[in-house]
Amino acid sequence: MLNPDFPFSYDHYLAHPAGLGSVPAAAYGTEVAVIGGGLSGLVAAYELMKMGLKPVIFEADQIGGRLRTASFPGAPDVTADLGGMRFPVSGRAFYHYVDLLGLSTEAFPNPLAEATSSTVIELAGKRHYATTEAELPEFFREVARAWKDAVNDGAAFSQMQDAIRARDTRRIKELWNALVPELDEETFYGFIAGSASFRKAGFGHREAFGQVGFGTGGWDTDFPNSILEILRVVYTDADDGHRSISGGAQRLPEALWRDTPSGLEFWPEGTSLSSLHAGSPRGAVAKIARAGDGSLEITERWGRVQRFAAVVSTCQSWLLSTRINTEESLFAAPMWTAIERSHYMQSSKTFVMVDRPFWKDIDPATGRETMSMTLTDRLNRATYLLDNGPDKPAVILLSYTWNDDALKWLALSAEERVELMLHSLAQIYPGVDIASHIVGAPITVSWEADPNFMGAFKANLPGHYRYQQRLFTHFAQDGLPDSQRGIFLAGDDVSWTAGWADGAVTTALNAVWGVVRHLGGTSAEGNPGPGELLPEIGPMSLD
Template sequence: MLNPDFPFSYDLYLEHPAGLGSVPEELHGSEVAVVGAGLSGLVTAYELMKLGLKPVVYEADQIGGRLRTASFPSAEGVTADLGGMRFPESGRALYHYIDLLGLETREFPNPLSPVTSSTVIELAGKKFYAETAEDLPAFFHEVAAAWKAALRDEAHFEQMQEAIRSRDARRVKEIWDRLVEDLDEETFYGFIAGSKAFKDAGFAHREAFGQVGFGTGGWDTDFPNSILEILRVVYTDADDRHRLIVGGAQRLPQALWHHSPAKMAHWPAGTSLASLHGGSPRGAVAKIARAHSPATPAGESAPITVTETWGRQRSYPAVVTTCQSWLLSTRIDTEEGLFPAEHWTAIERSHYMQSSKTFVMVDRPFWKERDSEGREVMSMTLTDRLNRATYLLDNGPDQPAVILLSYTWNDDALKWLALDAEQRVELMLHSLEKIYPETDIRSHIIGQPITVSWEADPNFMGAFKANLPGHYRYQERLYTHFDQSGLSAEHRGIFLAGDDISWTAGWAEGAVTTALNAVWGVVKHLGGSSAPENPGPGDALGEWGPVRLG
């Protein structure tokens, strides 16, 4: 996932033996606030701890953020990933931490992937069963070919992928910066509808592309979003070769919380984020404000005070906020003067995607049984019905298994918002019974369902950001905020991180890379620097940073 907006190799940066830099020795043990104990917050805190600083992590709910795993009450070992659940192999900065922590992964059962034994596509009441892509009718191959041709002809797909694979940053920027200027105000749908390949194919092909899509399923809920968002995904293979974390995605942030690095400045061996916090993060943040003091020298940034919900306060020379950026204006009383006006505009213009999931546990992976025609009785399913996508998650023969009955986005997710878990399951089963009339799914269900609508969670208000056309300028402001050399003192010392600040919102890789940006920013703010032999992201921003539109 070498991002075309800023093709900096974060994986090589992390692996370099010189580390991520240093702060002046007299600052060892100094506290830095980190708001949010999701993946971005914990990567930030973990790397600051390694540099000899003392991160103070605040969390309103639970460690993990949108890497949240729920267990079924009657079988604690059977889990459901309510947020992030599949991680592309190209996300190498993310896998740096997965490998470091020794977490086991295995291939995720996406439609038509090698570990998915069968896939059913059902459109307009017509059902198509496939064990490999070759089993699908010619129409679906035409849809896939039109998408490939649109990318090739309109977006220099092969040239960009080759430049990314060879880490040719100059070539990546040559291609991408021109596309940004040409396509910033284009929607995903406008891009495909205007492409010669889909014009030649016709509306039915565009419709099917939206309903069953490419890679992980239908993408018509993304049609109003900027085409740049989609290109970033397909260029970097983010929507391909996915793996899941065995035991649930939340194991990653939880392991990071408890892990003691092999090499740290200042702290004794065995120190972890958990030990620095006495086992638990600080509570929810209610207010962030500058601690104004006449003792602050001119041109320097005064400390920033963080106030918890129940009144406890503490001041810090630097604060990193990793919560959804909307929360800085809706849930946290954030002093307006901490950010320039144009950054507040960018925060308020952020566009978040809604997302809903509903899971049930079943007695065994019964779907592998065969019917009279020799087909599996149920398959990984893509449909134009309410469910949209149904995933089958196997825990082994004769073991309880999990069905993700429905995974939906935006308008499709809003259709479920007012319904409780049982109502959702009833409607989802009604749709699946139309597709599989001879399969008694209900008789296999055990216990209570698990469901989530991220837009209804007050600590998130949505699943992830997806820029609308014309939003590139806003994203560029938020992403580059970690380099504060051009900001006045009143705006320095608070840093933004999290996948919604990244160019790859919704992917854990973006949470990791923006955390590393924030670490660089904090180190610089405190008078430290990168190792000369391992320049950090801020050191490369001038040469390879995002293009600035007029």
């Protein structure tokens, strides 16, 4: 995921034997507040600890953030990933930590993926069964070709992918900097509707593209978003080659919390983030302010106050104004505008546990599997089948929806959601009694209803490039007045690839670089950090 806005090789940076940098010995043990115990907060805290600093993590709920894994009652080994669940292999900064911590992964059963034995696409009441893409009707291949032609003709897709594979930063920036001014104010839908290939194909092809999409399924809920958001995904293959973490995505932040890395500065062997916190992070943050001595003062929900030399805020940016009383002078007015203009996607998932992977039973009348991974224009939109092995309890993600489709479920209970989803699936699979296989209570989530998140992830609207540039580059603070230094933003919504865990990791590394510099430290010799290369290959300015 070598992002065209800032094509910095974070995977090479992490793998360098010299490490990420160091702070002066006088700074060892300095406490740095980390707000949020999700993946970004844990990565930042982990790397700061390795350098001899003392991260203090504040978490309002549980370690993991939106890498949240739930177990079904009475079956702790049968899990459902409520947030991030599939991670592209191109996210190499993310996989650096997956591999470092020895976590195993497995192919995720996306539509028509190699790990998916069959897929059903049902649109306008017509059902299409396929085990490979070649088995779909020609119409769907026409849709795929129209999309491929649109991004090649209007966004230099093949040229950009070649440059990314070669890590040719000069060429990446040349191509991208020409596209940004042209496309910043264009919606995803406007881009495809205006393309020669989709104009020629007609509305039916655009409609099917929205319902079925590419890679992971239908993308019409993204149609109002900036086309730049979509290009960042497809250029870097973030929509393909997905794997899941065995046992659930939350295992990664939990492993970072417990791990005892070797070769620590200052701290004795056996030190972990957990041990530095006596086994539990601090509570929710109520207020952030500048203290009289220039330090940053954190007030917890129940009144405890502590001062810090630096703060890394990894919570979703809206929370800095809606849930945390953040002193206004800590950010310039344009930064507050960028924070407030963040546009979050809603997301809903509903899971049930079933007695076994019954969908693999072969229908004697058709010779096909009883049920398949399903894409549909009905309420469910996407249904995934998650197998734990023959004759073992399995999981069905009955519905995975976004934005307007997710809001349709918001007011309904888990049981009501399941009833409606089963009704829709019964129209696609008449005669298949899914309910008879369900065991126990369903698990559901609507991220927009969680006050600690208020949405699943950010997706920029047209014209938001300037806001994203301000958020992303804020970690380089040499040009800021003293009153605005020392607080660093991180998290996937600060990244250019919001919604992908790789962005949570890379912005955490940016914040680590910023903290180290703020405390008088430097990058490792021969391994320049993101701040050193920001002037050379950083995001262009539209102002």
